[in-house]
Amino acid sequence: xxxxxxxxxxxxxxxxxxxxxxxxxxxxxxxxxxxxxxxxxxxxxxxxxxxxxxxxxxxxxxxxxxxxxxxxxxxxxxxxxxxxxxxxxxxxxxxxxxxxxxxxxxxxxxxxxxxxxxxxxxxxxxxxxxxxxxxxxxxxxxxxxxxxxxxxxxxxxxxxxxxxxxxxxxxxxxxxxxxxxxxxxxxxxxxxxxxxxxxxxxxxxxxxxxxxxxxxxxxxxxxxxxxxxxxxxxxxxxxxxxxxxxxxxxxxxxxxxxxxxxxxxxxxxxxxxxxxxxxxxxxxxxxxxxxxxxxxxxxxxxxxxxxxxxxxxxxxxxxxxxxxxx
Amino acid sequence: xxxxxxxxxxxxxxxxxxxxxxxxxxxxxxxxxxxxxxxxxxxxxxxxxxxxxxxxxxxxxxxxxxxxxxxxxxxxxxxxxxxxxxxxxxxxxxxxxxxxxxxxxxxxxxxxxxxxxxxxxxxxxxxxxxxxxxxxxxxxxxxxxxxxxxxxxxxxxxxxxxxxxxxxxxxxxxxxxxxxxxxxxxxxxxxxxxxxxxxxxxxxxxxxxxxxxxxxxxxxxxxxxxxxxxxxxxxxxxxxxxxxxxxxxxxxxxxxxxxxxxx
Numbered sequence: 396x397x398x399x400x401x402x403x404x405x406x407x408x409x410x411x412x413x414x415x416x417x418x419x420x421x422x423x424x425x426x427x428x429x430x431x432x433x434x435x436x437x438x439x440x441x442x443x444x445x446x447x448x449x450x451x452x453x454x455x456x457x458x459x460x461x462x463x464x465x466x467x468x469x470x471x472x473x474x475x476x477x478x479x480x481x482x483x484x485x486x487x488x489x490x491x492x493x494x495x496x497x498x499x500x501x502x503x504x505x506x507x508x509x510x511x512x513x514x515x516x517x518x519x520x521x522x523x524x525x526x527x528x529x530x531x532x533x534x535x536x537x538x539x540x541x542x543x544x545x546x547x548x549x550x551x552x553x554x555x556x557x558x559x560x561x562x563x564x565x566x567x568x569x570x571x572x573x574x575x576x577x578x579x580x581x582x583x584x585x586x587x588x589x590x591x592x593x594x595x596x597x598x599x600x601x602x603x604x605x606x607x608x609x610x611x612x613x614x615x616x617x618x619x620x621x622x623x624x625x626x627x628x629x630x631x632x633x634x635x636x637x638x639x640x641x642x643x644x645x646x647x648x649x650x651x652x653x654x655x656x657x658x659x660x661x662x663x664x665x666x667x668x669x670x671x672x673x674x675x676x677x678x679x680x681x682x683x684x685x686x687x688x689x690x691x692x693x694x695x696x697x698x699x700x701x702x703x704x705x706x707x708x709x710x711x712x713x714x715x716x717x718x719x720x721x
Numbered sequence: 722x723x724x725x726x727x728x729x730x731x732x733x734x735x736x737x738x739x740x741x742x743x744x745x746x747x748x749x750x751x752x753x754x755x756x757x758x759x760x761x762x763x764x765x766x767x768x769x770x771x772x773x774x775x776x777x778x779x780x781x782x783x784x785x786x787x788x789x790x791x792x793x794x795x796x797x798x799x800x801x802x803x804x805x806x807x808x809x810x811x812x813x814x815x816x817x818x819x820x821x822x823x824x825x826x827x828x829x830x831x832x833x834x835x836x837x838x839x840x841x842x843x844x845x846x847x848x849x850x851x852x853x854x855x856x857x858x859x860x861x862x863x864x865x866x867x868x869x870x871x872x873x874x875x876x877x878x879x880x881x882x883x884x885x886x887x888x889x890x891x892x893x894x895x896x897x898x899x900x901x902x903x904x905x906x907x908x909x910x911x912x913x914x915x916x917x918x919x920x921x922x923x924x925x926x927x928x929x930x931x932x933x934x935x936x937x938x939x940x941x942x943x944x945x946x947x948x949x950x951x952x953x954x955x956x957x958x959x960x961x962x963x964x965x966x967x968x969x970x971x972x973x974x975x976x977x978x979x980x981x982x983x984x
């Protein structure tokens with residue numbers, strides 16, 4: 396059965412999240428040592444403290460509780476690139492978290508994969524969505540380098556995911572299911588995250604969420620400009636915070652035998668993480684126990700979404716909008 | 722001496738060719754729907770041959786459908802002789818290595834993950850030196866990565882001309898620099914798709930398109946950025962015409978000139 400991968404960033408929420416339906420966890424660790432040296436040059440795409448554990452001790456506590464619940468924990472080391480100067484810290488970091496019992500590292504930079512290949516640490520390697528895996532040959536590229544799972548990009552259709560799944564074997568695939576439907580391809584997006592603290596909004600917010608003055612540089616004028624500005628505004632205002640969802644596709648993803656689906660949300664309040672998990676757990680259990688047809692399942696998913704989040708499905712908030720447009 | 726390349730994504734833009742160029746770049750980095758036809762590619766190879774110029778075929782990141790479109794082009798290209806292929810997808814490199822070894826792989830700028838966001842310039846003077854060093858460097862400084870690329874036959878890597886500057890040269894690698902347009906981010910949820918159709922205002926996804934990218938270019942201005950962002954099709958760029966003063970010292974052996982945004 397397909398698994399639910401949940402974010403975790405506080406020790407005290409681990410048991411609650413397992414009870415709510417988490418099968419696996421992913422998390423980050425941002426130490427003061429790294430953060431003071433590389434402000435906004437994050438170790439894991441999340442420079443903010445509330446999205447991360449902030450000490451090895453906290454992470455160890457999380458691991459102890461999660462493992463007592465037979466739930467694996469994967470650690471993000473998925474910045475898109477690291478420089479040679481950062482490797483002494485990274486090597487120590489990796490050795491230490493391996494010793495602590497992290498079940499896998501989530502990695503985007505091929506150079507880090509090469510480092511892990513040289514070690515004999517008991518760590519599985521998961522390719523982050525930052526690895527930009529849009530086809531089966533890229534899956535095989537990472538498989539050749541020792542990856543055991545690949546997280547696919549947000550920007551694939553259900554059909555395209557199915558094509559990839561049908562052409563690879565011996566490696567797990569994971570895809571996105573809930574929250575933060577980023578407008579840009581994560582692994583090809585070179586905007587910085589978190590250049591300042593939240594009091595400096597224009598530097599803190601993701602660049603895709605900023606208000607821009609839009610001008611039409613080529614061809615016909617005002618009508619297109621206004622329309623484009625409105626479309627840009629849709630993304631500026633709601634793409635991260637308004638409950639993007641791909642739950643209708645769970646039926647297909649389970650048929651494709653994908654290993655897991657990812658709930659985005661490192662840094663979200665525990666209450667929100669629990670709500671997301673309960674929503675999706677109900678649906679996965681519905682597939683397992685009820686064996687609904689695809690159409691029956693989609694009706695259930697839409698009804699449950701409306702009940703849980705108090706809003707209807709909308710195409711621009713749908714990870715896989717082809718389920719709505721046919 | 723720095724090699725001069727002209728990069729075009731439309732055959733009509735051969736009008737920019739002049740005798741100062743040594744090499745023709747043709748293709749697209751950002752959208753598999755813009756992969757050229759076999760006829761277009763053949764014509765561009767022939768043009769380069771007539772001008773005794775070298776030829777480089779530029780390819781985007783691709784789905785399975787995109788791979789199916791690229792393979793016949795690689796086959797044709799490999800039959801016409803030697804050429805370079807810029808790959809922006811590790812899977813494309815794997816295909817080249819497996820079946821088209823006469824083609825020389827060049828690592829495209831999308832696989833160089835250096836940060837390009839212009840907002841950095843608003844705070845760069847306030848950041849610790851170690852952070853600024855990070856933003857001016859890349860994973861190409863990692864020796865095991867250099868060696869690995871070499872083992873795959875990749876000797877040349879391609880960079881954008883960043884506002885914060887780049888620490889160069891890169892040992893053991895040939896370096897190309899794109900000028901004047903640098904890409905910042907790209908998507909398959911193309912905001913230009915249907916942008917002239919009010920009925921499609923809320924439709925942002927992977928849908929069939931009318932190649933609106935070939936008609937419209939949008940400027941995006943923010944008070945926090947020192948340059949205007951340019952949205953062309955599914956990709957956002959900025960323009961930085963200021964080149965490093967001494968290309969040879971910087972180890973830049975090729976300039977990739979983009980008279981227009983290559984979409």
